[in-house]
Amino acid sequence: xxxxxxxxxxxxxxxxxxxxxxxxxxxxxxxxxxxxxxxxxxxxxxxxxxxxxxxxxxxxxxxxxxxxxxxxxxxxxxxxxxxxxxxxxxxxxxxxxxxxxxxxxxxxxxxxxxxxxxxxxxxxxxxxxxxxxxxxxxxxxxxxxxxxxxxxxxxxxxxxxxxxxxxxxxxxxxxxxxxxxxxxxxxxxxxxxxxxxxxxxxxxxxxxxxxxxxxxxxxxxxxxxxxxxxxxxxxxxxxxxxxxxxxxxxxxxxxxxxxxxxxxxxxxxxxxxxxxxxxxxxxxxxxxxxxxxxxxxxxxxxxxxxxxxxxxxxxxxx
Amino acid sequence: xxxxxxxxxxxxxxxxxxxxxxxxxxxxxxxxxxxxxxxxxxxxxxxxxxxxxxxxxxxxxxxxxxxxxxxxxxxxxxxxxxxxxxxxxxxxxxxxxxxxxxxxxxxxxxxxxxxxxxxxxxxxxxxxxxxxxxxxxxxxxxxxxxxxxxxxxxxxxxxxxxxxxxxxxxxxxxxxxxxxxxxxxxxxxxxxxxxxxxxxxxxxxxxxxxxxxxxxxxxxxxxxxxxxxxxxxxxxxxxxxxxxxxxxxxxxxxxxxxxxxxxxxxxxxxxxxxxxxxxxxxxxxxxxxxxxxxxxxxxxxxxxxxxxxxxxxxxxxxxxxxxxxxxxxxxxxxxxxxxxxxxxxxxxxxxxxxxxxxxxxxxxxxxxxxxxxxxxxxxxxxxxxxxxxxxxxxxxxxxxxxxxxxxxxxxxxxxxxxxxxxxxxxxxxxxx
Numbered sequence: 001x002x003x004x005x006x007x008x009x010x011x012x013x014x015x016x017x018x019x020x021x022x023x024x025x026x027x028x029x030x031x032x033x034x035x036x037x038x039x040x041x042x043x044x045x046x047x048x049x050x051x052x053x054x055x056x057x058x059x060x061x062x063x064x065x066x067x068x069x070x071x072x073x074x075x076x077x078x079x080x081x082x083x084x085x086x087x088x089x090x091x092x093x094x095x096x097x098x099x100x101x102x103x104x105x106x107x108x109x110x111x112x113x114x115x116x117x118x119x120x121x122x123x124x125x126x127x128x129x130x131x132x133x134x135x136x137x138x139x140x141x142x143x144x145x146x147x148x149x150x151x152x153x154x155x156x157x158x159x160x161x162x163x164x165x166x167x168x169x170x171x172x173x174x175x176x177x178x179x180x181x182x183x184x185x186x187x188x189x190x191x192x193x194x195x196x197x198x199x200x201x202x203x204x205x206x207x208x209x210x211x212x213x214x215x216x217x218x219x220x221x222x223x224x225x226x227x228x229x230x231x232x233x234x235x236x237x238x239x240x241x242x243x244x245x246x247x248x249x250x251x252x253x254x255x256x257x258x259x260x261x262x263x264x265x266x267x268x269x270x271x272x273x274x275x276x277x278x279x280x281x282x283x284x285x286x287x288x289x290x291x292x293x294x295x296x297x298x299x300x301x302x303x304x305x306x307x308x309x310x311x312x313x314x315x316x317x318x
Numbered sequence: 319x320x321x322x323x324x325x326x327x328x329x330x331x332x333x334x335x336x337x338x339x340x341x342x343x344x345x346x347x348x349x350x351x352x353x354x355x356x357x358x359x360x361x362x363x364x365x366x367x368x369x370x371x372x373x374x375x376x377x378x379x380x381x382x383x384x385x386x387x388x389x390x391x392x393x394x395x396x397x398x399x400x401x402x403x404x405x406x407x408x409x410x411x412x413x414x415x416x417x418x419x420x421x422x423x424x425x426x427x428x429x430x431x432x433x434x435x436x437x438x439x440x441x442x443x444x445x446x447x448x449x450x451x452x453x454x455x456x457x458x459x460x461x462x463x464x465x466x467x468x469x470x471x472x473x474x475x476x477x478x479x480x481x482x483x484x485x486x487x488x489x490x491x492x493x494x495x496x497x498x499x500x501x502x503x504x505x506x507x508x509x510x511x512x513x514x515x516x517x518x519x520x521x522x523x524x525x526x527x528x529x530x531x532x533x534x535x536x537x538x539x540x541x542x543x544x545x546x547x548x549x550x551x552x553x554x555x556x557x558x559x560x561x562x563x564x565x566x567x568x569x570x571x572x573x574x575x576x577x578x579x580x581x582x583x584x585x586x587x588x589x590x591x592x593x594x595x596x597x598x599x600x601x602x603x604x605x606x607x608x609x610x611x612x613x614x615x616x617x618x619x620x621x622x623x624x625x626x627x628x629x630x631x632x633x634x635x636x637x638x639x640x641x642x643x644x645x646x647x648x649x650x651x652x653x654x655x656x657x658x659x660x661x662x663x664x665x666x667x668x669x670x671x672x673x674x675x676x677x678x679x680x681x682x683x684x685x686x687x688x689x690x691x692x693x694x695x696x697x698x699x700x701x702x703x704x705x706x707x708x709x710x711x712x713x714x715x716x717x718x719x720x721x722x723x724x725x726x727x728x729x730x731x732x733x734x735x736x737x738x739x740x741x742x743x744x745x746x747x748x749x750x
Binding site: 033035081084085088090091092094095096098099100102103105106107109110113219223226227230287291292294295298299301302305306309 | 384388390392442445446448449450452453454456457458460461464465467468580584587588591621623624627628630631634635638682686689690
């Protein structure tokens with residue numbers, strides 16, 4: 001029971017982290033109709049900027065400043081890169097963001113090297129807050145949960161309760177009408193792109209010390225974030241939340257329960273062969289849940305795309 | 319626009335049967351491929367040429383999807399990898415005398431294995447083009463790449479599977495021990511695969527693939543199922559990717575997870591787009607240029623991937639037609655006989671521009687060397703010169719050259735634009 005509780009907390013942390021990326025990505029998608037392949041690269045930039053700032057003046061200023069820098073960079077990318085490519089169509093846009101992801105990784109390698117940088121969590125939060133059956137739960141984890149919760153609630157309030165949010169929502173579905181009413185739609189697009197990337201940057205700042213700050217961190221998380229918003233339904237904020245939590249919990253639970261396929265096969269009445277190296281089904285006998293855990297999200301995504309192309313909560317097809 | 323012109327010209331050629339003009343590039347390619355090993359005869363050059371040939375086949379297969387069918391795939395390495403893995407297993411079975419097969423026939427089986435999986439996966443992934451297709455291809459790609467670690471029986475786990483190509487039935491006494499023999503095998507398959515892919519693009523289904531890419535709705539009204547057309551293109555592309563995989567297996571005799579993963583799929587997208595997706599020969603240029611960059615540039619600098627990445631982003635932003643597109647836009651000035659008029663503006667703008675960009679690269683190299691080099695080592699070779707990386711003088715020179723070059727290029731740009739407009743307008747005052 002205590003293991004379940006512990007996994008629930010860990011999965012919640014992973015899921016909310018995913019949500020900070022997927023919420024921005026899904027907003028950007030519903031706005032421009034383009035999936036930003038480089039979204040996780042902004043997450044990585046956030047971690048690296050925060051590392052640089054924390055080395056100079058400490059973690060807390062980095063928490064504020066790094067996402068701001070990332071947001072400005074994101075807005076610039078939208079203004080001078082994406083908007084330029086937009087006229088060629090969606091596929092070139094996707095290729096552009098893919099190229100951008102490659103380029104950002106190389107730039108990060110250029111400035112910070114290929115090894116992991118020592119970006120550490122602040123000492124004020126590096127203590128066990130409480131224990132669950134002898135397992136310590138660190139204060140930083142709870143801090144991560146609170147930050148991401150605050151972001152989600154803030155985002156929801158801004159989108160549904162403020163004038164700016166109303167204009168954004170209107171611009172998502174009827175950009176031309178909104179433009180006719182005198183609002184600067186390209187500026188709104190740029191702003192949403194900037195805020196989305198800033199959120200990714202913030203996720204990078206709080207995840208960097210836990211998951212490690214290294215040039216491959218964008219790729220590790222990037223494809224999972226894609227999976228998340230496709231599973232949740234493109235353009236749906238609630239879908240992104242549900243899918244993030246679902247994937248967070250699936251991967252966490254899969255990693256901690258060592259169930260082998262061999263047990264299931266035995267239970268079904270199959271007999272384990274004497275010499276495993278002889279049979280072509282030998283892998284079936286050594287397969288365990290933690291092994292297939294990392295591929296479960298992809299499997300989920302392919303199944304969703306095949307059987308329910310608009311995702312869990314989405315209203316339109318991808 | 320220019321792609322359409324080219325296609326029109328090509329269909330005229332096809333309508334008139336096999337003319338010499340249509341065959342000339344192919345004959346030239348065969349002669350060049352036959353003679354190349356005589357010019358570059360050392361083993362490393364032959365390895366590079368083999369690498370090029372494999373990349374060309376793979377890039378052409380990829381462009382059947384991206385360029386001709388409008389389907390962007392982030393997981394096409396899967397079909398090449400699967401074809402390659404199957405070929406390695408075939409080679410191992412040859413070694414164990416389970417099958418007897420001449421090595422030159424191996425690519426057929428690699429291709430068929432790629433085709434098999436393309437038929438399976440394409441059955442659901444080609445339902446839509448665009449973003450859905452890209453996402454499914456990414457998911458399937460990651461899925462199979464992750465499976466390669468788990469399914470050890472077929473993929474060999476972390477260390478992959480390796481084989482030995484010399485156990486096939488000898489063909490005219492050739493056992494493919496020497497590099498150059500492998501080269502001719504690869505070159506033979508390059509020509510065969512390229513010719514087949516070219517012919518495929520001329521078949522009705524190949525033409526319909528273009529129609530479905532441009533406007534699926536209209537294609538459906540004409541009476542074709544867009545999904546079926548995409549499916550056929552996808553399967554054909556999987557087949558040729560499998561051939562490329564088999565050639566890879568013959569050349570390197572080992573396949574690992576690296577042949578299946580996202581990085582490899584991304585590289586082939588980069589290669590194809592760099593070469594130009596709008597033209598049949600675009601991926602060929604891309605593959606040759608990229609392989610040269612990846613082998614020659616890699617020896618010179620550790621930052622080659624940074625430059626390639628920047629080049630790729632610049633291509634997407636400024637020259638979406640790729641290198642082949644850049645060549646093709648010069649067809650109009652050429653036809654009008656005004657190509658010569660462009661030489662001077664080009665020299666005035668592009669030369670300083672290139673020098674300025676090279677200076678920027680030099681600055682990057684200097685900074686990188688300053689950080690990475692062991693302490694105390696303050697000189698490095700840069701453009702065949704020995705420079706001091708810590709001296710302000712070096713940095714000043716680099717900065718002046720970079721700023722000056724780019725400024726000159728920027729100043730020359732309007733003149734270049736004017737010259738370009740002049741060169742693309744017929745001199746009789748417009749309408750001809």
